[in-house]
Amino acid sequence: MSTKENPFHRPAIVLGGTLSTLRSTVRGQVWLPGDPGFDHVRRPWNLAVEQPAAAVVEAADAEDVVALVEYARRAGLGISTQPNGHGATGRTGGTILLRTRRLDSIEIDPVARRARIGTGVPSGRLQSAAAAHGLTGLPGSSPVVSVTGVALGGGLSWFGRAHGWVADSVTAFDIVDAGGHARRVDAETDPDLFWALRGGGGDFAVVTSLEVALHPAPHLYGGRVLWSGEHTAEVAEAYRRLTATAPDELTAWLELLHFPGSAPMVAIDLTHLGKAAEARELLAPLDLLPEPISDSRRMLPVSELGTITAEPTDPGAGLSRGELLTEFDEVTVKTLLAEPIAPLMSVQIRHLGGAFARPSDSPHGPLTEPYAVYLFGIPADPATAAAVAARQQALADTLPTSGRKPLTFLNPGETAADAFAPASLARLRKIKRRTDPANTFRSNFPVSAGITPPNS
Template sequence: MGHLEDLRSQLTGTLVLPGEPEYDAARAAWNLAVDQRPAAVATPADVADVQAIVRAARAAGLGVSTQPNGHGADADLEGVVLVRPSRFDEITVDVEASVLRVGAGVNWGRALARLDGTGRIALAGSNPEVNAVALALNGGQSMFSRRFGLTARSVIAVDLVDASGEARRIDDASDPDLIWALRGGGGLFGVVTAIEVALFPADALFGGSLAFPIESGVEVLRAGFALARDVPELGLDLGLARFPDLPLVPPPLRGRTVATVALVHVGDEATGRSYADRLTAVAAPVADTLTAFTIGSLAAVAAEPTAPMPNADFGAAIDALDDAFAAELVDAFLAGADHGLMRVSVRALGGAIADELGADLAAVGAVHAGGFLNSGVVLLDPSIDAPAALRPLRELAARHPGDRVVPTFLGRGTTLADAYPREVVERLAAVKRRVDPDGVIRANRPIGA
């Protein structure tokens, strides 16, 4: 503890230790089911603070892990100093160069608001409270990815403090192996303070979500899968959801089980609506939020939950999205819903996500699966049996395994070895041994076997 007490006196930012009044709030993960108890929680004010934190932790025999918001939290963090980079709040947009620079404390909602009116978009997540740096380092799969590629492959440069406490700027020229690892390998290679990502042209956007009666679920999913095959640049997320009968749920969905389709089209409204017409020709929607929008309103279009809650989740890559899989997905969801499963979605892949050009520059590579499955159980009721709720989807994914998944779609208890082929995992491990042989830098998701 002496090293940490000394560290506190060196910092411009803050350090909270166990037993102090602020500790429980400081250590909390976004997933309230994760009970993490780090050796300290640090909120550095600048790069010098980060350097001091890493050096002090190393001297004390502790690890260092970064969690902007704790969305991917997955361990107890015993013997680890937890870094909250909230004060790294830089957002710089270079429209001419098509580059966005964001600090490690910036969430996508704030970053996208700065892009309004620029004619540029970033490969953002659909949830405004997801951290921009964390999503990019862990792969990312934006609703724009079928048009422009996975988020990790848009990373141009990374500013970090390495395991020795040295501040470095990493790009393809300075350290090609390390930037390769950072593009999909997560936070294992240093405490990242800022990144630069490529921006892409988009003068018009159209999208939103449709919900259909569960009785039409198989037909809607089949129509959505066919649309994904026919329009490889269209962002599509297709799934099923069971909504509780509570006042907080909008009346059209309250107490209902529905099939859902979210779509994002880079282009004019008329073309976007023609794609949606292929879905509404199959069944009449019970809810429709489709609209033209600007990049700063992407979060409103997706309308995903943003509040912390206890949950259990499961994600996997699916080999192909076809008619047979649509029927199996509905059956698996309904079986799980009887035990508390609330949602499942499949993010369609293909398009630029499968592009091999430049894939060797990023650990995330090119993905040739049909889709990424993601599901969740909210653990508000102690009677909910999460393993039973998720088991039908695990069995479904085992019957239809895809070639790889990005870490952002993995659930708790997984490693990078659950995402990537063995040769990628071995190369990641080699980079880790070079830049952090003592394992000072920890991440929510280790490399694994």
């Protein structure tokens, strides 16, 4: 990363033998350049992103994190924290890459409807633990993404229409700050930092655990209905009508699919927080559509949400682009379907609204755009990668986008300025300067990118 991208960057002061002392600093595992497996452990989830690192540390516990922050501060190194590398942008040069997968404790308080979870806990594990008590977190489409990572980026959930941003349900963070101090942050102890952590990214501290509110989920109905691509126009119109009047308990995503070597298909993925009879009544318009290829709708345990979209659970290469849509009317549908999506593999339309649009004391604030679009392709070779990017750009240029997007939707070529309104970004930068003036913590999307460093 250049100093133009990050004005607070400073060269790492790594004297002979300095990095080797990492092994005696932490109890967890350490990999240095040249060690067997180093190139494997430093890679991100998206294998299309090259991720450099001065070293990789897998912390054994929160005490390891304290020791690592003190070490990095003395050595003049930055820390980039990743449980497993989702959302990586490659902005990790000269940093210690911190893996937090082993911080995986889960404590459920079913009476208070609270969970205290380690920063390495993936969404699927929290869902399984909460389901035993008839409760749910706010899971996204993938069960392997860390809850903490999603919350730090705001977080879009299957149940966000009913309960808002994932970050809105966070009630406290356990962190290690830039001074190497372990402390608890909530709305009372440090309201500014608490605000920043609830969606502003990983620029402010290392989170070792967090406390989240859980929500009742006695009944959940969901699944995927899949049709041949020849029915795309009919399915898209039915989706548009369905979502125009959907209650907050119903979430539906439209999926245009074109997998390599197969014909185009179209799907509607959905969840309903309620009984099957209620869901079937709401979804009756789908029964008037042509016969689907498959229909997996059923009563679901909240622990099985990941089966709906069946996203990959192993790393792979991909190119993505996300946008927020100001509307999804007949003109938008016609524009979306004007040409085949190829070489994209999928185009996903997510219905938002509901609680997303209500007041939120977070950097994103209320999400007033009613829909989001997520464009994905696989860069099999340079020519395909260029074609995927061009198709994404063409769609973004023709659809009614708002010009902002959630932090978790950003791709490596974008910055925090693409996610936050100017006032929120200015406040985040002020908090960054106060809490981490030496820029020890390096997030995927640094809030300080593109500004003049203090005292320069």
